[in-house]
Amino acid sequence: MSATARMLPDGRRLHLHHGPIDVIFEAWGSRAEVEAARAQAAARFRSILQELVDELPTLRRPVGDGPSNLSGTVARAMEQAARAHHPTFATPMIAVAGAVADEILRAALSGRRLARAYANNGGDVALHLGPGEAMAAAIATRPELPDRVRIDAASPVRGIATSGWRGRSRSLGIADAVTVLARSAALADAAATLVANAVDLPGHRAVERARACDLDDDSDLGARLVTVAVGHLDPPEAARALEVGAAVARTMKRRGLIEAAALFLAGEARVVGELGTGALIPALERTDG
Numbered sequence: 535m536s537a538t539a540r541m542l543p544d545g546r547r548l549h550l551h552h553g554p555i556d557v558i559f560e561a562w563g564s565r566a567e568v569e570a571a572r573a574q575a576a577a578r579f580r581s582i583l584q585e586l587v588d589e590l591p592t593l594r595r596p597v598g599d600g601p602s603n604l605s606g607t608v609a610r611a612m613e614q615a616a617r618a619h620h621p622t623f624a625t626p627m628i629a630v631a632g633a634v635a636d637e638i639l640r641a642a643l644s645g646r647r648l649a650r651a652y653a654n655n656g657g658d659v660a661l662h663l664g665p666g667e668a669m670a671a672a673i674a675t676r677p678e679l680p681d682r683v684r685i686d687a688a689s690p691v692r693g694i695a696t697s698g699w700r701g702r703s704r705s706l707g708i709a710d711a712v713t714v715l716a717r718s719a720a721l722a723d724a725a726a727t728l729v730a731n732a733v734d735l736p737g738h739r740a741v742e743r744a745r746a747c748d749l750d751d752d753s754d755l756g757a758r759l760v761t762v763a764v765g766h767l768d769p770p771e772a773a774r775a776l777e778v779g780a781a782v783a784r785t786m787k788r789r790g791l792i793e794a795a796a797l798f799l800a801g802e803a804r805v806v807g808e809l810g811t812g813a814l815i816p817a818l819e820r821t822d823g
Contacts, residue, residue, distance in 0.1 A: 538550070550576060575641055578641030704749065
């Protein structure tokens, strides 16, 4: 099946689909600039999946100390985002969704004058904010709390990603969700996955795991145990698991790899850093970072 690009019924959002990739692109600006940006996004999207398939064996291998022979723009961005966390185990696939979102947005913006825009690849979002602009972004949260944060142009945040054992990708941890804000969607994607992996209670009786390769022959996680079910956790247990993940997020923030993170498990939550200018921060239990 070839790549498709079509406008959604609202007449504002462009839907790009090819195999496992689903991207929503939206932009604000003059009609001519927005239409040109959509055309550029669609044109760039056509070849992305094949580019990734061509280098898939390398993309599924753990990153090392030095660069590999990856040649594609998206593949190199994936590798760079994964290598930022070396020697923690990570393959470039850890950042695939975010890197694709970044690339679609980059292509759409090339030569264009837009007030703001985003590319949302299954929840991993790349943002463009012109001077004085802002955007409200949905994030994972608890039902009783606000589910949006405001990102201003003055903020360094240009990428948002969410990971957890309930998501599309397999997780080594037990977080219901971890949302990360970073300077790019690829960086946010990689970090969200690794923080979610760190939220864990090894050996806990309520956690069911299976080998990744038994669930998916092509998994880049190989025989590593991934979470397939999480039963009841007492609040102190959830808090203990979240603190481990929060410690990892704090280290990432000190290293400049992320701007903020929100971690959720079994009704408990932790926040590291500043989640934009929204109203979510006071409602969550903060942790220094």
